Amino acid sequence: MKRIFPLLATASLAMIIAGCANVPATAPAKPSADEASKGILVRNAFTYMHVDGHKDEKETVAYVLFEYELLKKVKYQVAYIACTCRGPEVNFYSVAYVELSKEDGSIVELSYDKDSTGHYTPGMYGDSYVTWEGVEAKDLFDGFIKDELLGKSQEAVNMIKPMHGEVDAFTGATVTPNNAVRMLQGLFAYHNAKYMH
Numbered sequence: 204m205k206r207i208f209p210l211l212a213t214a215s216l217a218m219i220i221a222g223c224a225n226v227p228a229t230a231p232a233k234p235s236a237d238e239a240s241k242g243i244l245v246r247n248a249f250t251y252m253h254v255d256g257h258k259d260e261k262e263t264v265a266y267v268l269f270e271y272e273l274l275k276k277v278k279y280q281v282a283y284i285a286c287t288c289r290g291p292e293v294n295f296y297s298v299a300y301v302e303l304s305k306e307d308g309s310i311v312e313l314s315y316d317k318d319s320t321g322h323y324t325p326g327m328y329g330d331s332y333v334t335w336e337g338v339e340a341k342d343l344f345d346g347f348i349k350d351e352l353l354g355k356s357q358e359a360v361n362m363i364k365p366m367h368g369e370v371d372a373f374t375g376a377t378v379t380p381n382n383a384v385r386m387l388q389g390l391f392a393y394h395n396a397k398y399m400h
Contacts, residue, residue, distance in 0.1 A: 245266070247266065247267040247268075247270065248264050248265065248266050248267065249264075249265055249267070249389045249390065249392060249393040250262050250263065250264055250265070250389055251263060251265055251283065251382075251385045251386045251388060251389030251390075252385050253283075253284060253382055253385065254378055254381055254382060254385065255286075255378060256286075256378055263283070263284060264283075265281050265282065265283035265386050265389055265390070266281065266282045266283070267279055267280070267281055267390075267393070268280040268281065268282055268298065269325065272305075272398070273305075274305075275304065275305055275306060276302050276303060276304050276305055276311050277302070277303050277305060277394060277397075277398055278300075278301075278302050278318075279299075279300070279301045279302070279303070279390065279394075280298055280299070280300055280301075280325050280326070281298065281299045281301060281386060281390060282296045282297070282298050283296060283297060283299070283382070283386045284296055284297070284329075284382075285297040285329055285330045285378070285379045285382045285383065285386075286329075286330045286331065286378055286379055286382070295327075295329035296327075296329050297315060297327060297328060297329035297330060297379075297383075298315070298325070298326050298327040298329070299313060299314070299315060299326055299383065299386065300312065300313070300314045300315070300316075300317075300318055300325040300326040301313050301387070301390060302319060303390070303391075303394045303398075305398050305399070307356065307357075308356070308357045308391060308394060308395060308399055309354065309355060309356045309357065310352055310353060310354065310355055310360065310387070311354075312353070313348050313352050313353060313383075313387075314326045314348075315327060315328040315344075315345075316328065328341055328344075330344075330379045340379065343380075344379055344380055344383075347380045348380075348383075351363065352383075352384075352387070357391045357395075360384060360387055360388065360391075361388060361391075363384050
């Protein structure tokens with residue numbers, strides 16, 4: 204019995220080594236040229252229909268930079284392009300801080316600077332501060348958010364007319380509020396798919 208155990212152990216070890224020798228080494232698969240040209244695939248993104256000052260529409264990607272689920276709401280930071288009418292060297296992305304209800308999907312908070320507690324600055328306004336006519340665009344936009352978006356249901360936001368409708372009459376023809384509404388509509392679909400059951 205004493206002699207059989209070492210023989211069995213040696214035979215088992217030999218089989219394991221032989222088995223490993225027959226397994227080819229695997230290197231990470233290189234992406235095809237087509238796959239490599241597509242970049243990194245992300246799950247934290249959605250599309251919205253961006254509109255420019257000439258009424259041209261283009262499906263555009265918005266990125267969810269931060270997403271935090273609470274009991275009754277979800278907090279988001281969303282980066283998206285609001286305006287493309289300025290020179291490309293200053294066409295910065297806007298970052299919206301958005302809180303959406305998990306109960307009905309309504310807008311609990313929307314800000315381009317401070318969060319709902321006033322302690323942090325997760326938002327960034329990435330558009331012109333003054334319209335072509337010299338009107339304070341950021342002030343008009345903040346008023347639009349307060350009057351037309353905060354606390355509103357998804358249905359109410361989806362009813363806002365597109366370019367050259369209610370949004371532009373309110374803001375003096377800037378596309379920033381229009382694209383904010385369109386971004387929110389894309390975020391609604393993203394939010395609903397994950398949290399509204």
